[in-house]
Amino acid sequence: MSADVAIGTKREAAATVIHPAWVRICHWINAVAILVMIGSGWQIYDASPLFDFTFPRQIALGNWLAGALLWHFAAMWVLVINGIVYVTLGIVTGRFRRxxxxxxxxxxxxxxxxxxxxxxxxxxLSHYNAIQRVLYAGIILTGVVIVLSGLSIWKPVQFQELTAFFGGYDTARYVHFFAMATIVGFLIVHITLALIVPKSLRAMVAGR
Amino acid sequence: MRNRKIIPGVDQKLLIKDAATLMPEPTRRMFLRSAATLGALTFLTGCDIIDGDTAENLLRKVSSFNDGAQALLFSRTKLAPTFPESAITKPFPFNAYYDEDEAPEIDGKTYKLEISGLVENKKPWTLDELYKLPEVSQITRHVCVEGWSAIGSWQGARLSDFLQRIGADTRAKYVWFKCAEGYTNTIDMPTALHPQTQMTFKYHNRILPRAYGYPIKIRIPTKLGFKNPKYVVAMEVTNTDKGGYWENQGYNWFSGL
Structure with missing residues (x-):
């Protein structure tokens, strides 16, 4: 009798897993990578600002341009490899579609x-409302844009076709900047809501 | 240019870094470490790229890995985009770690380009001799490590032609350049042999002005601006990576575009 109950609870638990392990692992690796990319990106921006403001050095990573570039082009690999794994699994498992x-x-x-x-x-938590769906799909697309515009700034000769697609080197810098701004905007909403609804944070840590 | 107002801030730190660079390696490390330990000279630790040797070493290892990745990505035949005359940035910015009036002043009459290393003919070259080399021209984009870019027009000799002329061993790994003010730069041989890599004698069809590197700039449109040395006085074909002014301070070595 008690064994039956235990099995029942186990089944229930399995059925209520909101985020499978791969989603959670990718999420937190991405969280670290994107924060490093943004922090170092701000420092890089400050070396030649696009607008009439700079980011305070206290919140920018790397101490000066060379340090920031070292961080940026190291975290780049983590962000891109993790991103490819995430998007591939998202498509293959049907999670994105569902x-x-x-x-x-x-x-x-x-x-x-x-x-x-x-x-x-x-x-x-297992069902996304329309706002969540559009924001999560949008942020994945923004991720693709920020990586491709970043590549076009990094390699405007070897990837010149990509750079041209973004309107040339100088325009690609603006695209890269606005993609960053979009991600920061998303993060403000995303983190605020995760704190307001703590069980969503628990689900991304423990899976349920 | 917007970058101008940033440079003075960078400068002071580099001055201190330079002071540390001049010391022999063990002294330098001890210097930075004791400064960190004392905490009294916190402005010095502020020059460190990040806190902690371990993290810095790891980041530098990834940067070396990125050198390899970029060398693989580099194509000997893919040309940097070229632009019409109308696209030239006017005025083309002066850029260095010092002010324009501190730029080296070189007497063209006594100037000689020193050649050393793995070459058959080490005879120094005068400007008159260099100016007789077949001229090539390019209007390409100069991309600074800081992010800004400018389009300029450069004329001179193909570096690959020159290397052939002096009987350079093009199987060597590197070409090293030394500049009048002490700036140095090492580039990989595939880049040295790229058809657009140029020994530049002229800017926009006029003898290179002092601001742009008189008498010789090495124009490499497949690399970031700091890998385009100006005021070049010596060249060495070598299998030893002798580093460079900025590379030694943490900028990525390959810095390809």
Whole structure:
């Protein structure tokens, strides 16, 4: 009898796994890599700012340009390899399709209205609302853009076709910057909501 | 250029770094370590790339790995994009770790380019002799490690032609350049032999002005700006990596574009 209960609980537990291990591992590796990329990227930006502001040195990584570049081009490998693993598994396992699709403008509009009036529920963590779907799909696409625009700045001769696709070297720098700004904007919302709904954070650590 | 206002800030730190670089290696390490231990000279540790030797060593190892990755990516035949005259950046920026009025002033009449290393003919070259070499021209983008870029027009001799003329062993790994102010640079042989790598004598069809590296700049449109030495006075074909001014301070060695 008690054994039956135990088995039942186990099955239930298996069924309620929200994030499989590969998602959690990729998520946290990505979290570290992207913070290093952003922090060092700010320091690199400061060497030749695109706008009339610089990032405070206290929050920029690497102490000076050379250090920042060392960090940036080391974390780059972690970000890209982890990103390729994540996107491949996301497609192959069908997780992206199940979790992120379909994205319908009507639903986004309805859920955006609910979110703005604080009536959008996060109760069922295994199901993404339209806002989550569009944001998570959008941030994956932004990840692709930031990597490709980064490659086009790093290698404007060897990858000159890619650089041309982004409108040339100078324009690609702006694309890279705005992709960073998009990710930072996403992170502010993402981390705020994870703190407001702590069980979502627990799910990304423990899986459920 | 916006970068100008940043350079003075970088300068002071480099001055201290330079002071440390001038010391023999063991002294230098002890110097930095004791400074860190004392904590009294915290501004010195601020020059360290990051805190801790282990992390710095690891980052430098990844940077060496990146040298290899970039060498693999480098194509001997892929040319840097070229631009029309109308795209030239005016004025083309002066850029160095010192101010323009501190740039070396070289007397062209007495100037000689010293040749050494794995070459058959080590005879020094005068400017008149160099100016007689077949001229090539390019309008390409100069990309600075800081991120900004500028398009310029350069004329001179193909470095690969020159290396052939002096009987250089092109199986050697590196070409090392020394500049009048003490700046140094090492480049890989495949880049030295790239068709666009140029011994530059002219900027926009006029004798190279002092600001742009008179009398010789090595123009390499497949590398970042700091790998394009100016005021070049000596060249060596070698199998020993002798590093370079910025590379020794942490900039990536290959720095290919």
């Amino acid at each position: 979790k992120l699709l379909p994205i319908s403008p009507r639903e986004i509009f309805a859920d955006a209205k609910a979110a703005l009036t604080f009536r959008l529920s996060h109760d069922d």
